[in-house]
Amino acid sequence: MGLLKTSQKAQEDPTQAAGAMPLPELDDADPMQRRRAVRMRANEPDAVAALVGLLAREEDNLVRQTAFLELAALNSDEAALGVSELLSAADPALRNGALEALSTMPEHAVRLLEPLGYCPDPDVRIFAVLLANELHVESTSDWLMALAEREDDANVCSNLAEALGGTGRQDVLPILQSIIDKFPQEPFLAFAAETAMQRIREG
Amino acid sequence: MGQATSAQQVPRISVEDITAFCDFFYKKTGISMDASRRYFIDRRLEERMLANECKTFREYLSLVKFQAGGAEMQALINEMTVNETYFFREDYQFTCLTRRMLDEIADNKDPRRDRIRIWSIPCSTGEEPYTIAISILENWKRASEFDIEILASDIDTRVIAKAQQGIYQARALHRVPTNIRETYFQQIDRDNWQVIKDLRESIDFSIVNVTNPAHMARLRNIDVIFCRNLLIYFDDISRRRAAEHFFDALNPGGFVCLGHSESMSRISNIFLPRKFPEALVHQRPMK
Numbered sequence: 299m300g301l302l303k304t305s306q307k308a309q310e311d312p313t314q315a316a317g318a319m320p321l322p323e324l325d326d327a328d329p330m331q332r333r334r335a336v337r338m339r340a341n342e343p344d345a346v347a348a349l350v351g352l353l354a355r356e357e358d359n360l361v362r363q364t365a366f367l368e369l370a371a372l373n374s375d376e377a378a379l380g381v382s383e384l385l386s387a388a389d390p391a392l393r394n395g396a397l398e399a400l401s402t403m404p405e406h407a408v409r410l411l412e413p414l415g416y417c418p419d420p421d422v423r424i425f426a427v428l429l430a431n432e433l434h435v436e437s438t439s440d441w442l443m444a445l446a447e448r449e450d451d452a453n454v455c456s457n458l459a460e461a462l463g464g465t466g467r468q469d470v471l472p473i474l475q476s477i478i479d480k481f482p483q484e485p486f487l488a489f490a491a492e493t494a495m496q497r498i499r500e501g
Numbered sequence: 502m503g504q505a506t507s508a509q510q511v512p513r514i515s516v517e518d519i520t521a522f523c524d525f526f527y528k529k530t531g532i533s534m535d536a537s538r539r540y541f542i543d544r545r546l547e548e549r550m551l552a553n554e555c556k557t558f559r560e561y562l563s564l565v566k567f568q569a570g571g572a573e574m575q576a577l578i579n580e581m582t583v584n585e586t587y588f589f590r591e592d593y594q595f596t597c598l599t600r601r602m603l604d605e606i607a608d609n610k611d612p613r614r615d616r617i618r619i620w621s622i623p624c625s626t627g628e629e630p631y632t633i634a635i636s637i638l639e640n641w642k643r644a645s646e647f648d649i650e651i652l653a654s655d656i657d658t659r660v661i662a663k664a665q666q667g668i669y670q671a672r673a674l675h676r677v678p679t680n681i682r683e684t685y686f687q688q689i690d691r692d693n694w695q696v697i698k699d700l701r702e703s704i705d706f707s708i709v710n711v712t713n714p715a716h717m718a719r720l721r722n723i724d725v726i727f728c729r730n731l732l733i734y735f736d737d738i739s740r741r742r743a744a745e746h747f748f749d750a751l752n753p754g755g756f757v758c759l760g761h762s763e764s765m766s767r768i769s770n771i772f773l774p775r776k777f778p779e780a781l782v783h784q785r786p787m788k
Binding site: 300301302303304305337359360363364367370371373402 | 616634637638644645647648649650651700702703704705714737738741742745748769770771
């Protein structure tokens with residue numbers, strides 16, 4: 299007992315004991331096997347469809363994290379598009395996971411802002427604004443301004459106000475004012491837009 | 502691509518070369534390098550190109566990519582990694598290990614059947630795994646009840662060789678109390694102290710790249726992982742991959758200890774934060 303010498307453990311090293319394991323399936327009852335399956339599927343041509351399909355029904359956080367990680371690592375237009383479909387999921391954790399995965403592939407995710415900004419679901423448009431804020435890509439501020447000019451949902455505009463405040467651009471000031479004017483009955487929006495305007499003025 | 506000058510001069514490396522190299526090195530090791538380290542990268546690449554008598558960067562990169570056996574890739578990794586450390590560095594985590602984590606782990610094990618396995622990655626020149634061993638022998642009362650394995654790994658072959666030798670100078674030993682030095686070290690000349698043979702033979706050193714799934718698949722049934730100040734060199738995806746590999750390597754209830762400036766919650770939510778009086782560590786859930 300005590301510290302084992304390397305010579306003592308050579309014969310019975312548990313790391314060497316594992317035998318061949320059967321190929322796992324994405325619908326295995328055991329979450330650990332589903333994780334293994336996720337990793338193996340990640341290299342196959344239909345990986346995006348398979349992993350996004352899994353995420354839509356998967357409830358285990360560990361399996362979800364692995365699937366999001368593999369999709370993010372694919373770092374492609376197809377992966378970004380697949381992940382973006384999950385922004386409209388009912389489960390907030392799934393939506394947040396999708397947002398996080400998209401933010402790690404900025405060059406592909408930035409192309410999705412335009413279509414996401416026209417999604418009829420205001421929650422998806424909110425996620426698009428949050429995503430734009432996460433991407434740290436210069437062109438996103440133009441997109442935020444364009445969306446703010448046509449947006450008529452107060453909750454989306456609230457997020458837009460915060461994101462526009464972070465751009466540091468003087469030319470967003472009239473757009474922020476237009477948000478205030480657009481929703482005279484929503485004092486929280488006036489507060490959000492004025493805070494953003496003050497942030498820009500103070501540099 | 503880089504231009505050759507004369508045989509005696511350092512080959513020039515262009516910005517494009519550096520970008521191509523950083524991309525390649527990241528894919529191989531998970532280590533993310535950026536322009537802020539340009540001088541560091543240039544110097545080491547130039548040294549390796551001269552050592553291999555490569556006249557252009559393209560020639561050198563081909564050697565690294567396609568050489569049978571991968572010796573030059575390993576030499577390059579050795580040059581690019583930083584290995585400065587000392588005994589009992591950030592020792593509050595070792596206190597936490599012997600006061601809290603090991604007892605919790607031991608309570609879920611049968612000493613007649615189960616081992617306790619601790620893994621130090623990256624172990625650099627060995628200061629950390631030897632500190633773990635000494636801390637356990639000195640401070641954990643139940644050490645004699647269990648078989649305890651200490652594994653230590655690094656991506657750098659050169660430091661592993663030094664770690665196995667276990668020879669250190671005053672700089673590495675400055676936080677070692679005199680009684681510990683006298684018990685676990687032997688002075689071999691005026692400037693050098695060597696870890697005693699018994700202790701050297703208790704650490705299982707190996708080469709491991711934490712972003713390599715094949716390497717990581719060999720590591721299982723670990724109870725505590727010390728991975729301090731490594732993930733700061735990785736980008737987001739590589740950090741998350743490493744976290745997933747650590748999760749798989751750990752037994753349920755096992756712990757990960759990161760460096761003081763690192764935060765698992767910013768990497769992944771698959772571990773539970775455990776706040777002990779001495780340290781915040783990260784635990785694989787029991788179920």
